[in-house]
Amino acid sequence: MSTIPKSVRSRATGRTTLSDVARLAGVSPITVSRALRGERAVEASLVARVQAAAQELGYVPDPAARALASRHSxxxxxxxxxxxxxxxxxxxxxxxxxxxxxxxxxxxxxxxxxxxxxxxxxxxxxxxxxxxxxxxxxxxxxxxxxxxxxxxxxxxxxxxxxxxxxxxxxxxSQADAGAEMTRHLLQRGRRHIVFAAAQLDPRTLQRLAGWRRELTRAGLYQAALEWRNPAPSSMALGAEMFDAILQAQPATDAIFFCNDDLAQGALLAALRSGIKVPQQVAIAGFNDLTGSDQMLPALTTVRTPRxxxxxxxxxxxxxxxxxxxxxxxxxxxxxxxxxxxxx
CATH class of the missing domain: 3.40.50.2300 (Response regulator)
Incomplete structure (x- = not known):
């Protein structure tokens, strides 16, 4: 049962109001408002008194009322x-x-x-x-x-x-990051580099644009190297895409996945299939998600500063x-x- 005196509780709703806190603390409602907002102009002793009263009454500020008073919340x-x-x-x-x-x-x-x-x-x-x-x-x-x-x-x-x-x-720049990973794979001697994407959100497509730009510059771009799947990105989908890519295009020597979860799934699929990474096919990801450094082999990726x-x-x-x-x-x-x- 509540021990709060009836004299300091709202008669209309039973909800403790700012005025209730003011009466218990012996100050004006505006002082309560300023004290609870942390305004420096309010003396420390008054702030302490207001906070004690608010705690005793279990007062919770009304965000809607505050928004109306200040024009924003x-x-x-x-x-x-x-x-x-x-x-x-x-x-x-x-x-x-x-x-x-x-x-x-x-x-x-x-x-x-x-x-x-x-x-x-x-x-x-x-x-x-x-x-x-x-x-x-x-x-x-x-x-x-x-x-x-x-x-x-x-x-x-x-x-x-x-x-x-x-x-x-x-x-x-998502596009620049995609381009840099592609340059890395080219510098490692890879020439048949697939870009494997899921979700197909705008930032994924920007990474795709960076990959496409670098392969075009190298004279190696082919539309068939783009693997797009609108499904949500996942490790399971990455494993499926890895198997499908190598079955359809056995000459693939590198796969740049748009997300680490796809790439992690591909690494597990390679391990199950006995395909050597990176000797037979290099695998790269994006975002440096948790666990990427613990994969076998550890995943090359782009670390993003989220x-x-x-x-x-x-x-x-x-x-x-x-x-x-x-x-x-x-x-x-x-x-x-x-x-x-x-x-």
Whole structure:
């Protein structure tokens, strides 16, 4: 049974209000609001008194009321394509570590690589009057772009570095990373290099473009070397693709998989089939996911800075929310080719 005095509980709903906290602490409601927001102008003794009263009453601030009072909430909308990929989990953890000390919480949406679903999420989540937006990629449809622009909410795009001066972004060049891995395979003497892709999201297709560019320069490009599957990326699919590629094109001497989970599945398939990697066929991946360095042989891949991207994008967004200048509005954090024994 509650021990909170009836005199300090809301008669209308039974929910403890900011005014209830003010009465118990013996201060004004505006002082409670300022104290709980952490404003420096409030004396430490008053802050302690307000916090003690709030704790005793079990007071939880109403985010909707706070949003109406300040014209935006303490929430930041973060849209990612999926949660089954460790890449986006790492990114989200970095974003949260940056936002929470500044007093902001994530309001997350998963788009499933669907522009229509992304538009619906934006419509719904913008009703919460978020303080900012962090959105993966730049493939929004025209309606979503208008929603973002008309909302007036600061927005930073993740995972891609772009030259558009009207867009704030933090990422790296997916196409350049794909090209560098292809050059690595060419330098190792590989001439029949397949690009194997799943999911077929825009960033995967940018890596494909980089691979295609380098093979074309080397005079080795053939359309038949492109293996595309729209199914979600997985180790099982990687194993299936590996077997199918070698059966259809026995001359293949290297396979560049668009994701590490595909490449890990291919390495396991090669091990089961007795195919020697890299002696018979080199295998490369992308993203340097957990376990890639433990494969047999260890997987050559591209290490992407998803944690750093999350932290830097959150910092950029906080600067925009505070009205500060952003020195580098289009931040390219680069990538690193990690050469291991699979190539």
């Amino acid at each position: 303490a929430q930041v909308v973060v849209l990612v394509p999926m949660l089954s990929n460790a890449l986006f989990v790492d990114l989200l953890e970095a974003v949260q570590r940056s936002l929470r000390p500044a007093g902001y919480q994530m309001l997350m949406g998963v788009t499933h690589y669907d522009a229509g679903e992304e538009e619906s999420l934006l419509r719904e989540l913008l009703l919460h009057r978020p303080a900012g937006l962090l959105i993966t990629g730049l493939e929004q449809n025209e309606t979503s772009r208008k929603l973002i622009a008309q909302s007036g909410v600061p927005c930073v795009h993740l995972m891609e570095a772009v030259q558009d001066e009207s867009v704030y972004s933090v990422g790296f 944690g750093e991207i999350g932290s830097a994008a959150a910092a950029m967004l906080l600067a925009l929310i505070n009205g500060d200048d952003v020195a580098v509005p289009r931040l390219d954090l680069g990538y690193q080719l990690i050469e291991r024994s699979s190539t």
